[in-house]
Amino acid sequence: MKTESNFLIKEENVFCGALSCRGCGWSLLVRHISNVMGTKTVYVVPACCFSIIAGPYPMNMLKGTVVHTLFAAAAATATGVRHSLDRQGKKKSAVVVLAGDGGTFDIGLQSLSGAAARNENILYICNNNGAYMNTGVQSSTATPMGAITTTNPSGKTSNAKDLMGIIAAHKIPYFATASLAFLDDLKKKLEKAKSLSGFRFLMIDSPCPPGHKYAPEMSIEISRLAVETNYFPLFEAEDGDYEITHFPKKKIAVSELFKQQGRFSHLFKTDATKLMNSYQKEVDTEWEALLEKVEK
Numbered sequence: 001m002k003t004e005s006n007f008l009i010k011e012e013n014v015f016c017g018a019l020s021c022r023g024c025g026w027s028l029l030v031r032h033i034s035n036v037m038g039t040k041t042v043y044v045v046p047a048c049c050f051s052i053i054a055g056p057y058p059m060n061m062l063k064g065t066v067v068h069t070l071f072a073a074a075a076a077t078a079t080g081v082r083h084s085l086d087r088q089g090k091k092k093s094a095v096v097v098l099a100g101d102g103g104t105f106d107i108g109l110q111s112l113s114g115a116a117a118r119n120e121n122i123l124y125i126c127n128n129n130g131a132y133m134n135t136g137v138q139s140s141t142a143t144p145m146g147a148i149t150t151t152n153p154s155g156k157t158s159n160a161k162d163l164m165g166i167i168a169a170h171k172i173p174y175f176a177t178a179s180l181a182f183l184d185d186l187k188k189k190l191e192k193a194k195s196l197s198g199f200r201f202l203m204i205d206s207p208c209p210p211g212h213k214y215a216p217e218m219s220i221e222i223s224r225l226a227v228e229t230n231y232f233p234l235f236e237a238e239d240g241d242y243e244i245t246h247f248p249k250k251k252i253a254v255s256e257l258f259k260q261q262g263r264f265s266h267l268f269k270t271d272a273t274k275l276m277n278s279y280q281k282e283v284d285t286e287w288e289a290l291l292e293k294v295e296k
């Protein structure tokens with residue numbers, strides 16, 4: 001099958017019948033991850049939507065091994081699996097964590113930090129949909145300021161945590177951001193991550209129609225807009241050398257992205273100009289900071 005982005009899939013490593021919502025980023029993501037990583041991969045999954053989507057053994061949707069683990073323990077479990085495989089001489093089997101933002105930014109941060117600091121030979125992928133979606137859209141520290149969740153019914157009043165900054169501070173061999181709207185870029189980053197050893201980290205901006213409140217068919221368009229507005233820039237850093245992997249061709253206001261999602265609709269009930277200007281300033285400042293990292 002050939003998609004518009006020349007993302008050629010020779011063989012599917014997922015079975016049909018995933019238990020996800022329509023337009024879910026998780027399902028799209030694991031399809032592409034598994035096609036790059038191959039069937040010898042061990043996936044370590046803490047509590048998140050994917051624990052449900054993957055299905056219980058033996059009705060697993062992924063070709064490969066899936067280890068379900070505790071919310072707080074994904075990177076620690078993956079470390080154990082890696083060392084066990086190494087002792088069995090199975091060095092070619094990759095170990096990949098598939099975790100949500102709650103399991104990464106919040107409850108699993110200690111085991112993530114420990115594994116990154118030890119430079120464990122694992123690939124950690126965070127499917128960032130910006131809230132605890134599986135349990136009904138509670139705020140996480142990845143939830144953007146202003147977004148409505150069930151724990152912030154009037155909109156979140158604090159900023160999302162800069163997890164990529166925390167990851168960078170661990171000086172790991174490779175980390176990158178990726179989007180489901182840019183599949184060639186995603187595939188290149190997965191392949192690069194697969195080819196390297198040591199701790200590797202990928203942050204995926206993940207669409208969630210029920211959590212972000214929009215129609216399922218808008219998932220890819222909204223993901224693309226997040227990149228094109230510089231709200232979610234695509235970059236990678238190998239051995240600390242930053243590179244931006246997509247430069248938007250024209251400037252699109254971040255308010256265009258916010259208008260698409262019901263979780264921000266309350267912001268537009270009155271004149272949102274001042275508020276959107278402050279969001280825009282924040283996005284522009286972050287982009288400038290990223291450009292500086294590339295130029296260093």
Ligand SMILES: Cc1ncc(C[n+]2csc(CCOP(=O)(O)OP(=O)(O)O)c2C)c(N)n1
Nearest residue numbers: 047048049071100101102103131132133134
């Ligand atoms: C220690 C613990 N607390 C709470 C839960 C309940 N729980 C299961 S999944 C989940 C939400 C996970 O959110 P996130 O990591 O962002 O993944 P998503 O569901 O959004 O994919 C929660 C709170 C749990 N399983 N274990």
Ligand SMILES: [Mg+2]
Nearest residue numbers: 100101131133
């Ligand atoms: Mg989440």
